[in-house]
Amino acid sequence: MVTTRKIIKKHVRSSKVRSAQSTKKVKNHINNNKKLQDEKNKINQTSEALKRTSKSSGKDNVQNKRKIASHAKAISKITESRKRKREDNINNEENLDCIDLNDLSEEHVLQCISVINHLTEEQLKNNNALFDDENQPIFMQVTCIRVPKTPKRCMRILLPHSIVSSSDEVALFVGDLQKGRRKDYEATVEHYADLLRNCNCTKIKTIIPMNQVKTEYDQYELKRKLVGSYDHFLVDGKIAGHLSHLLGKEFYKKRKLPTSIRMHSKDLKHEIDYALRKTAMQIHSCGDTHIVQIGHTSMERKQILENILATCSYLSKNYPGGWANIRSIRIKTSSSLSLPIYTTLKNKCLVKVPIVQPKRPKAYRNVSGELTTIKNVASVTVTPEGDIHIENEKSLP
Structure with a gap:
């Protein structure tokens, strides 16, 4: 009897454990199914919402694409301009660095x-000159690699x-103290001569008023004589x-x-x-050489x-x-x-053609008006370069 009772108790216990395990499995299965259904519902809801938004925002997407394209173009322009500025700065730094005055052997x-x-x-x-102490100017001849595109200007x-x-x-x-061609300019000469005498200025030999230039040096041959009679000129x-x-x-x-x-x-x-310490260098695009005076033969070698060196450092900038x-x-x-003091064998293709824009004043503009006194016949525009353009030309009645 004892054995049968024990067997029955064990059987009941095992059955209870199995039932509990089965119930747990069922509950877990039910919970998993609920989670899957919830996830499917969420996915369906999001897909429907995306469809709705895609239908409603079709026009907005086109506008957004256009805005994005315009922004991309603007960004590309900004990046290109920044790259150019960086390249220009690098070139300027190279230009300043390459004038290492060690290149010029003193x-x-x-x-x-x-x-x-x-x-x-x-x-x-050999020429048996009358004056042995006669000075001759010393020039510096600069040859460029690429001929610049620049207007004529004096540096x-x-x-x-x-x-x-x-x-x-x-x-x-x-300038004249009294304006007019018939006015006497001796008073102006005396006035400025006294002013220079009070300041102890002895380098200026002659004073030329504006009226004297208009009356006595109005012809081409007289202007040539004026240029040859003096070495340097100053002007108010x-x-x-x-x-x-x-x-x-x-x-x-x-x-x-x-x-x-x-x-x-x-x-x-x-x-x-x-x-009088300044010297002039004419910049032009007619050739590859530019000349500037840097001294004369009576100066000391160290001064020349x-x-x-001062002109070279100025030209580098x-x-x-x-x-x-x-x-x-x-x-x-x-x-x-001509004796060379500096030469390079740089390739011509490595240097860009320099372009210098002219500095135009405010009065540098086109002038337009009628060609004759009769109205509505022809209007003319004259450019500062001297070009003439006729507009609205009509035949006379």
Whole structure:
């Protein structure tokens, strides 16, 4: 009996355990089914919402695409402009770095200067010159790699030592105290002579008023004589713009354009000395060579060397294309051979053509008007370059 009871108890216990396990499995299965159904419902709801939004936002997507395309174009333009600025900055840094003045051997430059002085002395002996102390100007010839596209302009370079010698004659252009062709200009000459005498300015030999330029130097041959009779010219800054039209092209050819000064300055002597330390270099696109005067034969060799180094450092920043566009630099006189002091064998394809935009004043604009006194016949527009364009031309009745 005992054994049967034990067997029955064990059977009941096992059956209870099995029933409990089965109930747990059923509950787990039910819970899993519920989770799957919930997930399916969520997926269906999201898919329906996406369909609805896609249908409603079809037009918005087109607009968004257009906005994105426009933004992309703007961003690309900004990135290109930034790249160009970076390249320009890199090129400027390279130009400043490549003028490492170690490229210019000071010993070689001094040797060239001594050779030029020796050649000028021999030429004076052979020509039996009347004046042995006659000075000859020393020029620096700059050859570029690529010819720049630039308007004709005059570039002023400040030198540490003046190129005006004691025997050079300097003339000063001044304005008239009394305007008019029939007015006497002797009063203006005396006025400015007293002003220079009070300031201890002895370098200026003659004073030329504006009225004298209009009356006595109105012809081409007289202007040529005026250019040849003086070595350097100064002009009052108030009349510099008006005087350039009266002087003509001879002053530009001989590189004797007058340097402007401020006559109302408190320290007039310092103003004149500062102006006489400047030299002019004509920039043009007619050829690959540009010439500038950097001294004369009576100067010391070290002074000429310092002027050469100062001009080279100035050209590295302000020359069209910078120092990278300079092929060679030579020094010479008006009657001697040119001696090279700097040369490069850089490939021409590595240098871009420099383009310099002109600085136009406010008055530099087109002028339009009627061709005749009769109305509505023809209107004409004249450009600052001198080109004429006829518009609305009609035949006379």
